[in-house]
Amino acid sequence: MTGSGGTGASEGELPRPGATPPPPPGFLAELAEAFRRHRPQGSLRWNFSDAFTRLEQHVRRPPAAGGEGPAAGDRPGRGPATVGRAVSGRLGRWVDGRAAAAARSAVDEALAEGRGATGATDAAVEAFRFLAARVEGLEDAGSRRLSPVEGMAWLVPSPALGGWAGPVARWVAGAHRSGEVVHGECGAGELAVALVASGLSVRGAEPRGAVAWEAAERGVDVHVGPVEGLLASTAPGSLGGLVLSGVVDRLDLAGLVALLETATGRLADGAPLVVVSTAPGAVGTGWDAVARDLVPGRPLHPETWALLLSRAGYVEVGPLEGPDEGPGAATYALKGRRPG
């Protein structure tokens, strides 16, 4: 830092807010990545527009030896959030297929008319540009459908785990064999800290940046963003355990099933899974008007989760004993384990 003027105090004399250590550099990188996931387009050398230009150039002059494909590390810049847009992704693949068919058709037609390779390419490029615009529109629509309100996690926050941290940590630690345990959404890291104290390697996912900051200050390794994004970037069969809370209260049924499918694919054989959910009966009294209006889904009953886990092949499925039991409880926890 450079600057001028005055008789400034030295860095060491600056008052500090208590003894809280700052988040580690890795968390600051996570914070920056959380913004980069909003970028809608690719890098300068790898995108629809550049591909069209290369296509046109190839027709007007022979390609150089070795081709002009994207350089290594210059792949599409869409981050996990964009890639994770399941709906738009499926639509994109469908449209890609239609685009390829349309382009082939345009080329065939142009060749049949005897306009030659240049005319054919012009027609193909025009078809691709049209379809690229359609894909963009579909992606935007899909994105709005999946995330219609900015900062939803703030408007409808995750329930505090309260007394569940101890029981969940004890059961996961007891069932754990090897591999990293993920908690999403980890909030300020209460459970993650308890899991780490049990000797486990833990990664949290928390979409609320300021809350993630608190977790990071407590030493939790936090992914700033939805847990779906973290799971999407995790190798299949590699997770040593997973705890889901918060996110399971907000997703609609299709979203929950997709999340469970992803989670199941990422968990290692024998790895434990715990769902901590708001009780459906507590929604009417415990959620404020904004939450009731904005949440696209509703928390499931424990019996429903038990059914979903069983059908997904989990074993030892059942309720986890905790501090908040009985018909009037605001939250419940359900456990299960991958076979093997």
Place this chain on the structure above:
Amino acid sequence: MSGIHQFVPMLHVGDAVGRHTVAVQSVLLARGYESEIYVELEDEETAARTRPAASYAAGAPGDDLLVYQFATASDLAGLLIGRPERLVVNYHNVTPAHLFAPWDNGLARHQDRARAELGGLARRAALGVAVSELNRADLVALGFAATAVVPPVVDLADPGASSPRPARRRGARWLSVGRLAPNKAVEDTIAALLAYRARFDPEAELEVVGKPALPAYSAALRAYAAELGLAGAVHFAGRVDDAALAAAYDGADVLVVSSEHEGFCLPVVEAMAHGVPVVAFDEGALGEVLGDAGVLLNAKDPLTVAEAVHRVQHDEGWRAGLVAAGRRRLPALRLAEAGPMLADLLVAAQGAAPWPGSVAVRAQGAPGR
């Protein structure tokens, strides 16, 4: 008397290039020159003071001097390269394409085209006038035969000789000013505000003043602020008029600049004039403009920026020193002389006078006139 006419793709009253163009015209008219502003596309707000560029061609005298206010790609480059008159390029910088690419690839390619056009103009122009040494380096690299540096011609409203205000210890007001474009890296300022609120001042707020340049980028900034829990703490004011801008400076405790690329950065100058300390990332022309009149950071991770702002807020002696240094810095930038300096250069480029002594004109290779 022959004329000195300016060309600009569009004349916007709200941006720095537009204000500069109008101010230059005023100086030239005051000296008795014919001076029109020709545009490629009309802006409704300024249509009455511009003419279509295509209308210049007919019957134009060959001894006019044409001045291209260059900041973006346009068909004007081809038009001017093909004209026989003497040509001066007044260069305001082109943002590197890679900063736009993830947000709007079409615009990124436009930036590449702008740079290519600037290279084409280099072979035709008698003189390239840059608004900063950083920009002059661009002109030299592209082969301009003669180059000079004159800061932008702006009318800085005198905010009065207010004494430095003590900083608020709580509820600090951060300010960000500039077009909302990816090179401004406003997201880094938002992340720094998060750090500052977490570690020093939970009531701190940020006002972001500037016209959105890319819808995707503006939407991402809003979404990011909301995700970080700063939806109520980051206020996007959009484009504001001069009075609102002055009020924003007067209400601010610090101007934070996180830009990845700046050709000049007028907000830094405005902050100095309003007695607002500046914390800026040392990139582009920021160091050249700010000098020692602010806090220049060689890193801009959120903690570093938050610590710097905290120091500005906490250490009132240091803060007062920064404000005083800013006031001293303003005359050194020679903004008040920019209009006459540029006019002198243009007259000389027209061939009517030798290069003025007030501006250093550097020649490389073959002379440009």
